[in-house]
């Protein structure tokens with residue numbers, strides 16, 4: 001069975017959606033470890049409530065990718081069976097950019113969720129960007145992680161209508177509901193070996 005490592009920085013609601021689906025036997029994967037770069041992340045307690053092992057690997061205050069830091073993350077992942085052969089890494093609100101070395105180590109084995117219909121509105125505050133731009137629809141995307149920011153091959157997307165009176169908060173809330181559906185679904189597709197990539201395209205069966 002594939003070993004799953006989930007990286008978080010905060011509340012961990014996507015992490016919870018994935019673990020819940022696993023516990024309901026909807027996804028054949030072993031949640032091996034949840035790692036946070038922030039000791040105060042509330043998601044850590046949620047993971048423990050579900051009986052999933054947790055670890056904190058505090059990140060340096062410097063922004064940007066750091067292989068030195070990612071080596072420490074890799075060690076914890078590998079020690080818990082999340083290997084480049086038999087692992088899946090899910091970024092779930094992990095507020096760091098991964099280094100190219102980390103990405104190539106886990107090539108096509110790292111997933112991320114982004115709260116917009118990529119390639120629109122990558123980066124931070126995607127929901128606010130969508131409102132300010134004036135789009136009528138936004139949503140969320142699960143994608144493979146590559147060296148860019150939110151640029152990897154897209155696996156699943158869900159669309160959410162933007163309402164006239166939406167605020168960043170209200171839109172984020174409705175998008176989050178969809179995130180909790182498509183992230184577990186994408187993990188299931190991956191662990192069942194149902195995702196094939198053809199260049200930038202993923203073809204699921």
Ligand code: GRF
Pocket residue numbers: 008009010011012013014015043092093094113114115176179
């Ligand atoms: C989500 O909106 C996700 O799309 C983004 O960060 C947020 C994390 O929320 N990458 P949570 O920690 O999963 O609740």
